Amino acid sequence: MGSYKQQPGSDASEIRRDGKRVAGKQSFPPPGSGGSEPRMRPRDLDYIPETVGGREPKPAGDHIHDRARTGTSVGKAMPLVDSNAKVTGQAWYGDDVRLQGELIGKILRSPHHYARIKSIDTSRVEALPGVIAVATGQDAPNRFGVLPVTKDEHAMAVEKVRHVGDLVACVAAIDEATAIEALSLFDIEWEELEPVFDPKLGLEDHDEPIHWRGKYHLARTNVQKRVFQEFGDRSLVNSPHASSHGTWTMSGVHHGFTEPHAVVAHWDPNGRLQLYTPQQVPHYTHRALSTVLDVPMHQINVVRTFVGGGFGGKSDPFPHEMCAALLARKAGKPVRITFDREEVYWINRGRHPSHIDVKMTADTDGRISSFDIDALIDGGGFASFGHVTSYYNGVLATAPYELGSFHYTGARVWTNKPASGAMRGHGAVNTRCAVEVGLDEMAESMAVDPIDLRLANLLPPHSRTISGFRITSNGMREALERVREGSNWSEKFRQLPLGKGIGIGCGFFISGSGLPIHWDPKNFPHATVHIQVDMDGGVTVHTGAADIGQGSTTAVAQVVSEVLALPVDMIHVRSHESDTSPVDLGSYSSRVTFMNANAAIRAAIDVRDQLLKAAWEMLGYHPNVLVLNDRRIYYKHDPSIGVSYLQALHKAQEDTGALIARGAYRSPPMGGVHKGAAAGLAPAYSFSAYVAEVDVDVETGRVSCTNVWAAHDCGKALNPLAVKGQIIGSCHMGLGQVLSEKMVYGRTGHLQNANLLEYKIPSVHEMPHVEAIIVESSDPEGPFGAKEAGEGPLLPILPAVVNAVYDAIGVRLRDLPLTPDVVYNGIEKHMKTLGLDDPLDLPSPRLEHGPLQATLEARSEAHRERDRLRQRSEDTSAYVNGVLFGFDPNRPLAEQVEGWREADEPLPEQLAELGFAGRAWLKKEQRHMGGDA
Amino acid sequence: MTYGEAGTTMVSKEHVPMIPTPKGRAWSATVNGQPVEVLAPSNAVLLDVLRDKVGTLGVKRGCDLGTCGCCTVMIDGEPQLSCLTLAGQVEGREIITVEGLSDGAHLAPIQTCFATHGGSQCGFCTPGFLVTSQALLNTNPSPSRDEIATAIEGNLCRCTGYQQIIDAVEAAAAMVRGETAAPSPASDPHHDPHPAGPEEPTMPPGHAK
Numbered sequence A: 001m002g003s004y005k006q007q008p009g010s011d012a013s014e015i016r017r018d019g020k021r022v023a024g025k026q027s028f029p030p031p032g033s034g035g036s037e038p039r040m041r042p043r044d045l046d047y048i049p050e051t052v053g054g055r056e057p058k059p060a061g062d063h064i065h066d067r068a069r070t071g072t073s074v075g076k077a078m079p080l081v082d083s084n085a086k087v088t089g090q091a092w093y094g095d096d097v098r099l100q101g102e103l104i105g106k107i108l109r110s111p112h113h114y115a116r117i118k119s120i121d122t123s124r125v126e127a128l129p130g131v132i133a134v135a136t137g138q139d140a141p142n143r144f145g146v147l148p149v150t151k152d153e154h155a156m157a158v159e160k161v162r163h164v165g166d167l168v169a170c171v172a173a174i175d176e177a178t179a180i181e182a183l184s185l186f187d188i189e190w191e192e193l194e195p196v197f198d199p200k201l202g203l204e205d206h207d208e209p210i211h212w213r214g215k216y217h218l219a220r221t222n223v224q225k226r227v228f229q230e231f232g233d234r235s236l237v238n239s240p241h242a243s244s245h246g247t248w249t250m251s252g253v254h255h256g257f258t259e260p261h262a263v264v265a266h267w268d269p270n271g272r273l274q275l276y277t278p279q280q281v282p283h284y285t286h287r288a289l290s291t292v293l294d295v296p297m298h299q300i301n302v303v304r305t306f307v308g309g310g311f312g313g314k315s316d317p318f319p320h321e322m323c324a325a326l327l328a329r330k331a332g333k334p335v336r337i338t339f340d341r342e343e344v345y346w347i348n349r350g351r352h353p354s355h356i357d358v359k360m361t362a363d364t365d366g367r368i369s370s371f372d373i374d375a376l377i378d379g380g381g382f383a384s385f386g387h388v389t390s391y392y393n394g395v396l397a398t399a400p401y402e403l404g405s406f407h408y409t410g411a412r413v414w415t416n417k418p419a420s421g422a423m424r425g426h427g428a429v430n431t432r433c434a435v436e437v438g439l440d441e442m443a444e445s446m447a448v449d450p451i452d453l454r455l456a457n458l459l460p461p462h463s464r465t466i467s468g469f470r471i472t473s474n475g476m477r478e479a480l481e482r483v484r485e486g487s488n489w490s491e492k493f494r495q496l497p498l499g500k501g502i503g504i505g506c507g508f509f510i511s512g513s514g515l516p517i518h519w520d521p522k523n524f525p526h527a528t529v530h531i532q533v534d535m536d537g538g539v540t541v542h543t544g545a546a547d548i549g550q551g552s553t554t555a556v557a558q559v560v561s562e563v564l565a566l567p568v569d570m571i572h573v574r575s576h577e578s579d580t581s582p583v584d585l586g587s588y589s590s591r592v593t594f595m596n597a598n599a600a601i602r603a604a605i606d607v608r609d610q611l612l613k614a615a616w617e618m619l620g621y622h623p624n625v626l627v628l629n630d631r632r633i634y635y636k637h638d639p640s641i642g643v644s645y646l647q648a649l650h651k652a653q654e655d656t657g658a659l660i661a662r663g664a665y666r667s668p669p670m671g672g673v674h675k676g677a678a679a680g681l682a683p684a685y686s687f688s689a690y691v692a693e694v695d696v697d698v699e700t701g702r703v704s705c706t707n708v709w710a711a712h713d714c715g716k717a718l719n720p721l722a723v724k725g726q727i728i729g730s731c732h733m734g735l736g737q738v739l740s741e742k743m744v745y746g747r748t749g750h751l752q753n754a755n756l757l758e759y760k761i762p763s764v765h766e767m768p769h770v771e772a773i774i775v776e777s778s779d780p781e782g783p784f785g786a787k788e789a790g791e792g793p794l795l796p797i798l799p800a801v802v803n804a805v806y807d808a809i810g811v812r813l814r815d816l817p818l819t820p821d822v823v824y825n826g827i828e829k830h831m832k833t834l835g836l837d838d839p840l841d842l843p844s845p846r847l848e849h850g851p852l853q854a855t856l857e858a859r860s861e862a863h864r865e866r867d868r869l870r871q872r873s874e875d876t877s878a879y880v881n882g883v884l885f886g887f888d889p890n891r892p893l894a895e896q897v898e899g900w901r902e903a904d905e906p907l908p909e910q911l912a913e914l915g916f917a918g919r920a921w922l923k924k925e926q927r928h929m930g931g932d933a
Numbered sequence B: 001m002t003y004g005e006a007g008t009t010m011v012s013k014e015h016v017p018m019i020p021t022p023k024g025r026a027w028s029a030t031v032n033g034q035p036v037e038v039l040a041p042s043n044a045v046l047l048d049v050l051r052d053k054v055g056t057l058g059v060k061r062g063c064d065l066g067t068c069g070c071c072t073v074m075i076d077g078e079p080q081l082s083c084l085t086l087a088g089q090v091e092g093r094e095i096i097t098v099e100g101l102s103d104g105a106h107l108a109p110i111q112t113c114f115a116t117h118g119g120s121q122c123g124f125c126t127p128g129f130l131v132t133s134q135a136l137l138n139t140n141p142s143p144s145r146d147e148i149a150t151a152i153e154g155n156l157c158r159c160t161g162y163q164q165i166i167d168a169v170e171a172a173a174a175m176v177r178g179e180t181a182a183p184s185p186a187s188d189p190h191h192d193p194h195p196a197g198p199e200e201p202t203m204p205p206g207h208a209k
């Protein structure tokens, strides 16, 4: 090829050696190649799948995007692209946005658990010098909420306050001291109402329910949502070979992100709102702002600042965001509101305090014949994500095991506490823990190894769960086998001395929720990515994906870099502003990597095609025989025939300017048709298995976790460094919940530990060594095979620790967290039943394999081959939950078994025997109460 | 009182004026090597002065109560929680914040290693960890993993589970000791070596199949 042509008619060689301008030619330097290495690097065959000529092993089979792999960056450990901003202190979080002339906003919070506001007099506030604006609930009567079906929040209380700390009013003043002083000048007349704290009482009728849903309200209770789901053949339950029944109490826990909420609002001179907020889900905030402020969405620009940790706690549209916007509108100046740590707990949205009851049975072949789950969850004062949580508590327990039947009753009730919401592992964590501990107990009563019990009951890849979820890739078996091996399980389990224990737990989680929260406009993609490539060769990617530290920006940069074979530093991701980024549904339900990276791959392939087409024109070789590699496109059989990336780019830009492409992702239609069928549907699911080792001090009840082997099936680790970080971080958060973290509500219903001293997040000394093991099952639909790795890894640590504690001391504990008092109480009770005085005499549990063990081992051996073939799509026959029980997957199960049921409402004769939360079904909705009330 | 009665309560506090803000007075110190002088109330907390007056927004406020470590700064080489320090206490002293660790884009080893080893996820705790670990490395260039853990025990990180932070500090220590090379910063002038794109590869035909 000739040398690079700067402009038509010119030739680079015409630039004189002394640098002087050749007449008629401009002297600006030619654009750079973008890379800092003079030679094209050879293709990194270790990172190119073997199926397309590389050396990367693909044990799980082909992926549809294998041809787009260039070996540039996918699968390589690399720092987050924004990490330099973070390590130099230049990352700008919510409170770091400082605008000229800003005012400081403060929020007046309710001192009452439950009270009606009879009047608010703000005259003394307004009279205070330095106060510029005041707002109360009357200023924003429109409701909002993250889910369109349950909009029950206001910017500030309109009629009633629903928990201590609920927002009552707000002020903006010239400085913080004035704003704080102003808060003491509100004159408010209250009428106190009788609060409800105990979720069990929430199931009963109440004079003044916390919210009123009109004809859909359930009698006069505080039930926000009730769920009933039943699948399978219930007759199996009646004559179990083994069973387990456990009743759990799980405390509420908080995300504990390090950055307190903060927001800056500013109405620019054109009357558009600029709102800076650390949000995981800026798009829903955008919608809510539009509703509450009554301005069109296009007049609002939501700027997502860096987010100092989210974990689900920054995914609701928040009332303080509305307050800042209202105050800024009134004041005509920017307003900044920053929470102190206590306020962070008042806004909460943490994991629901739960009462969970799990029964399960197994038959004589060691197959799991039923799961029976009842979950009563304490929603606090608002709905938040609770509608979804109510389903997730049940339906996310329908895998990874094959079940004979499944029965779930759930209820979420309003109480006069700060609202619970979505937190890492949303809705799945607590029941998962209960289920996994139940399996351990059942394994013990059958005298089998709990890992073998699991291995012999797994759903295979490409199958359907009992509730109709479509499982695609499934690395559960590999995960279990690898932790068993890594931890040296067979030498330790039930063989360690008193006080030392080892336990197993598994996890199953969605990788992106299959249906968007907002249904309008219909058929919109879940994620869209725009790419722009101009003459300098740099690639600008616009995405709305909210990077909350998990590295979604990096994932997007990586996949674009991979497809275009450019170094990552040539990819610039712009994701902060809603003005410039396409709509993205946000960082929740572990959807970002899956959906955003998929959209980015599509956009990048579009750009690549434009480049290859240009190269085709220049070289005369069809794109099918061209190879894209490090800044160069060349003929497959002779690399010396080629053009540089820039040459192709400039050719492609002729007459059109910058290359533009967009890609979108929308999950395929799937799932059943029953009520609630959409909850828990996901285009892919992640699987994980952990083994934890603990030390229990039997004399004090103190538990410390010493080692964790954590295997997580993330499909494909786009960035192994980040995946490992997610796994270890999840362990940390899960350990907190299982051992020390707890939102303590006193007898008066008051939150007693709204600070980081008494809310005990594990410090570095409580952290065990975590051996993070990445399992890659290459999901057919995931970006280059990837699935989520942010939430699923949290699930297994809880049951692994609880089971390990049993292994250490022989006591089943079912109150979380396992603080020393809980553990020691358990030990004392156990000593009493055994008639012992000294805890050091406690017997350690031991295992003598029973006859079933051999059956299970044989079955899991057979299933290993079944799974391998299905995973590699060598066996593509249908498989639905039930095949293990001898059913034909090609015929409806209801035809094959008498008594097979798929129900979303209880039968009248079932009402009497429903579990605790199930009692919500004894009540009727107002619209059905007319005659017989 | 009993709930549910029609009784009403009136919260109408007497207006107790706040303790009058003390007059601003000049406060001076050396921050990141530069002498600064700002007007701050005599009871001002160092964290507020640094964030609001000096403008070193890299110092983070996570709790204001000495429980998270995000606000850690170095005072005469010692890591200290700026939210529990009165500005007056450190008048005239040498303060180093996260901004003072690097020289432009020339990152200190500790910063580079936090990036490359996954020591920073959301990054909000990172400034505190960096300052604390830099202070450790200043006095102990080859700390053991336990020593590192002890040094950072006052810092809370919710994202990383600490393991990769300890990895990062270990790697930085090696870099400080000169065992590994520090990468050169991207902002240094680096001409595009081959403006028209990379040269032809030296590869046998068919390699790329």
Ligand code: FES
Pocket (backbone or CB within 6 Å): B060, B061, B062, B063, B064, B065, B066, B067, B068, B069, B070, B071, B072, B081, B082, B083, B084
């Ligand atoms: S802000 Fe100083 S320790 Fe949290």
Ligand code: FES
Pocket (backbone or CB within 6 Å): A258, A308, A309, A549, B119, B120, B121, B122, B123, B124, B125, B126, B156, B157, B158, B159, B160
């Ligand atoms: S990186 Fe997020 S808190 Fe440490």
